[in-house]
Amino acid sequence: MPVTFGESNVTVIVATRISRIYTQKPTVILAFALLIPILTIPIIITLTHNKLDSGTTLTTTTTTITAETTSTIVTTMQTNDVTTHLTSKTTTTENPCASSSLRWKTAGSTVRSDSSSTLSCTHLFIDSDDTLYGVDKEHAYVWRLPTGHTNSITVAGIPGSKGNDSFKLNYPEDVYVDRHGNIYVVDSNNHRVQKFINGTSSGITIAGTTDSGGCSLNQMYYPRGFAFDPSETFMYVADRGCQRVLRYRTDSNSSTSEFVINRDTTAGNSAKQLNGPWSIHISSSKSDELLIVNHDGQSITRWAVGDVEGSFVAGLPGTSCTNSSCFHDPTDVKLDIYMNMYVVDGNNHRVQMFCKNSRIGMTIAGNGTIGTSTTHLSYPQGIAFDSKMNMYVCDTGNRRVLKFDKF
């Protein structure tokens, strides 16, 4: 399951646990709900529950670590027959658009490269333990970098060995890890998606037909990216070569898609079309709404499942340019809980932040000019955020992954 730096699913987990314990106690649930708005990413949740005689006291202690301060909130309430001591240590992720000072350092630090400086990074993924995953496209493998480590380990594919059997990959483009630790890989040049059950090195094809690219429903053509809904029921694949997005059930072994966005497979810049779909993001609060990067169409479109057309939310469809309204070959998109949007603007060598509902981007990484210093990017591609909202970027042209600390 991805980390979503405060998207509401984490809160839901808290609420679920609470409601399971207190199904008999609606007043307690309500009281806890008042605390929910200040909670975002729980790091440690410890619950101890003692059933006592009636007329005792409920004490709720919440320790909140903000970006700058640590505070403790203690709430004491009377209930009939329950005493609960709850300690919830959380890190808040404040809205970066609420204060101009809550942004990211402009200099990145290299968290991943390789000894021969040939890292080929296209997409990143961070799980709920803040473990970073990435694909190395040219070397055909997926790597994992646990928090605080400098050496990655290979978790799928055989480094340096492209192929089409179940152990190999051929230009992997994107990676996702589900709540069971199963690894999914967009295996682009094999025109398929591979699923590696946690702990196995032999993948199962769950979408597309190996080595047979095409636009029928059991095929894809150079897929680029994918996204999963928060319940991990559905996988949506950006099938770039066929100008469409395909949907599959994650529990199905049928490689045939069951649903398609843009069935006519022609590229275009109208609201009814896609143009080089490259990456997809699904917000945890709107599981049927996709944000799709039109790499070749220079735009980001929002598309609700079932709609016949999307709506453009950023970029000038069909026009590549460099000002704050524009993209030049965008490659990835993410949303935060405040619905601010982050777009990797590949050929403008920058990452743009769009505050909720704004179409004017602010540069938060890179400076628009290609370069090799820690404040420059070179044809960046993937982006991911950890639970503290630190930002990781595939600085693809510089063959490194940069981390930009949130402050």
Ligand SMILES: *[C@@H]1O[C@H](CO)[C@@H](O)[C@H](O)[C@H]1NC(C)=O
């Ligand atoms: C897979 O790769 C092998 C050797 O590289 C090749 O001969 C074969 O045609 C490819 N396709 C399939 C479907 O096996």
Ligand SMILES: *[C@@H]1O[C@H](CO)[C@@H](O)[C@H](O)[C@H]1NC(C)=O
């Ligand atoms: C994946 O498998 C390992 C080894 O069996 C296990 O320790 C780990 O908990 C699993 N991951 C998940 C997310 O279930």
Ligand SMILES: *[C@@H]1O[C@H](CO)[C@@H](O)[C@H](O)[C@H]1NC(C)=O
């Ligand atoms: C899908 O394949 C896996 C591995 O071969 C198997 O364990 C699982 O039962 C299959 N699921 C269905 C729904 O057929």
Ligand SMILES: *[C@@H]1O[C@H](CO)[C@@H](O)[C@H](O)[C@H]1NC(C)=O
């Ligand atoms: C950005 O550039 C495009 C293309 O040249 C132009 O149409 C648009 O008005 C410009 N927007 C801003 C905010 O300067």
Ligand SMILES: *[C@@H]1O[C@H](CO)[C@@H](O)[C@H](O)[C@H]1NC(C)=O
């Ligand atoms: C970006 O960096 C280049 C090279 O260091 C510099 O010349 C340029 O002024 C910078 N541009 C901005 C907008 O800061």
